Amino acid sequence: MAENSTTAWLYSFLRPMRQTFNEVVALSVFINVLALALPIVTLQIYDRVISHNGISTLQGLVVGTVIVVLFDFVLRQGRSRILQNVALRADVYVSRELFTKFMSLPLKTLENQPSAYWLSLFNDVDVIRYTLSGKSVTFIADLPFIFLYLIMIFVIATPIAWVFLLILPILIFFAWRASTAVALANSEEQKTAQTRSMLVLEMINARNTIKAMSLETIMGPLWEDVQAKNIESSVNQSTKLEHFSNISVFLIMTAFIFVLTVGALSIISQELTVGTLVATCMLSSLLFDPLIQYARNLRTYYSFFQSVDRLGELFSSVSERQGNSIISKKPVGKITLENISFSHSNELPEVINNIDYDFKATEIHALVGSNGSGKSTLLRLILGLYEPTGGRILIDGVDISQFSRTELSTWIGYVPQDYMLFSGTVRDNISCRQPNISDDEVVRVAKAAGVHQFIVNMQDGYSTEIGEAGLRLSSGERQRIAIARALVGDPPILLLDEPSSTLDHQAELELKQTLTSIGKQSTIIIVTHSPTLLACSTNIVALDKGRINVAGTSISDFPWLFSIDAKLSHTAPSQFVEVEEHKGKRIGTKHEISQAQTQTKFSKKQKKLIAVRAVKSSPASAPVISQTIDQKQAKQPNINKNSTNTPKSPDKRDNKL
Secondary structure, three states, X not given: OOHHHHHHHHHHHHHHHXXXXXXXXXXXXXXXXXXXXXXXXXXXXXXXXXXXXXHHHHHHHHHHHHHHHHHHHHHHHHHHHHHHHHHXXXXXXXXXXXXXXXXXXOHHHHHOOOHHHHHHHHHHHHHHHHHHHOHHHHHHHHHHHXXXXXXXXXXXXXXXXXXXXXXXXXXXXXXXXXXXXXXXXXXXXXXXXXXXHHHHHHHHHOHHHHHHHOOHHHHHHHHHHHHHHHHHHHHHHHHHHHHHHHXXXXXXXXXXXXXXXXXXXXXXXXXXXXXHHXXXXXXXXXXXXXXXXXXXXXXXXXXXXXXXXXXXXXXXXXXXXXXXXXXXXXXXXXXXEEEEEEOOOOOOOOOEEEEEEEEOOOOEEEEEEOOOOOHHHHHHHHHOOOOOOEEEEEEOOEEHHHOXXXXXXXXXXXXXXXXXXXXXXXXXXXXXXXXXXXXXXXXXXXXXXXXXXXXXXXXXXXXXXXXXXXXXXXXXXXXXXXHHHHHOOOOOEEEEEOOOOOOOHHHXXXXXXXXXXXXXXXXXXXXXXXXXXXXXXXXXXXXXXXXXXXXEOOHHHOHHHHOOHHHHOOOOHHHHOOEEEEOOEEEEEHHHHHHHHOOOOOOHHHHXXXXXXXXXXXXXXXXXXXXXXXXHHHHOOOOOOOOOOOXXXXXXXXXXX
16 A cells, blocks of 8 residues: 555644644744854853953853743743644544544454454554654754754854764765664564564463463463564664664764864864854754754654554545435344355355345244354344345345444344453443443343343342453353343344353243244344254254255254254253264164154154164164054054153153254
């Protein structure tokens, strides 16, 4: 990206402050002109006061110099205050724009960069504030006055001025060479610092895992390697800076030696006076001071410009839609997928592959499938977090691309797998989507999520501080609060990604009742393999490799997928010693198959699976078992409840499922 495009945002911010910078320039003019007072006074004292015993002249010079110094102090204070004000305004402006832009970026853009990268952008705000408020700006204002001091030296000590004309080009050349070297070193240091920050963030976020698994021996060498690279790049940059700084000091000291030598020879030849030599030495300090400041602040300058470039790239990136849509009322909740496809990049395979499906309004739809089949990605697409690479998604017949992020978030409640709570109180986390809701509404959604009783049992109730990311709560309690947060505002669409993954059985039953109640007026799409939640679903869609493999209305339509899962929470552990498979699909345990053989009604698919089980256990018995099943179905249309051959179900819920 071109530099002018990445720095344009800074110019647009500074342009309205042109008057302020004009004031800084005006103050700098007065400050640098007043800086000539001391060399001139020194010249007069040596050449007139001392040689002529001019006490009265000395008194006048002292009084005048004190006034000038006080005035210089006032001007410098005023300039510093103005620059501090500019820096604070820049901090407020840049931080606000950065936050707004960060929040408006598509999720795909946010996921393309590590957390350390985004953290470094917020640190760039501090770099910009520090640079605009310090001597880095005053250096730019003072730099043109080098020529004023050089002209002054030519006026009072022409022989010595040629020494400065010889040294200055050499200093400027080394400054240019140092700029190139430091720029590369500073860029490398930024990369290693970002890598270190990324590792630090990972260690902090995974501190429980690291402690539990005693990963110190693994993380230690990794940290030492990353830290060593960061130190190496930092030392490399510092070495280059010190090299330039030392060369500058060497050249300046050499210049002073030549100045004194030429000055002494000129005094001997009576071309100059002692006062002129002393005044010239003082002017040389003013002449070299901006160059010394440049050497000291070279790293700051390049950090500043790199920060400006990084922020410029961010500000020029594409944001999500922010305008209002053509629909102002709450949608009913019908969701239509029209041949949608999605891939994270052109190099990766499609996660969602040409799905065409309608999710009817006010129904509970369950998504099932193996890991990586695209279930969670499909929810993110419906929510508008990802933009389809093909096809479109409609809500009540309107393309969701016409809706803003605020509208979609208001209409769609969402509980992701990696749900996150924030530092604050329980109430803050429940009401963060709509902070102004009443306490009654907070209690209502908490009860619906089954977390109200737990909250009121805590010492501070809804005002309890839950700590960073809710670490003071258990995973199940955090998940319930996340569900309650999604229910705020009665959204017409509710997307739940494994909402019962950390819930106990009782909490899962309460969630099932809640979903059944909410499903009467809202469209619910839930990713789950829980038999309890699948039982309340009106539609079940199975995904495989980004495609809809099969769809049905109940668990009975998926016997090869759910024969194990439907019994999992109600069957004794000993019954799961052996799990039979046929062509990679689960058939059931020995207990389940023996139980199925005693039933009187079987579908063709069930009979086929039982026959396969019989062949695997005893090939000769397969025809007998199959024939027995057919006979039972013909002779006994009803189950004999008193039959001792039928195992008693561990739970009535099994029969219902």
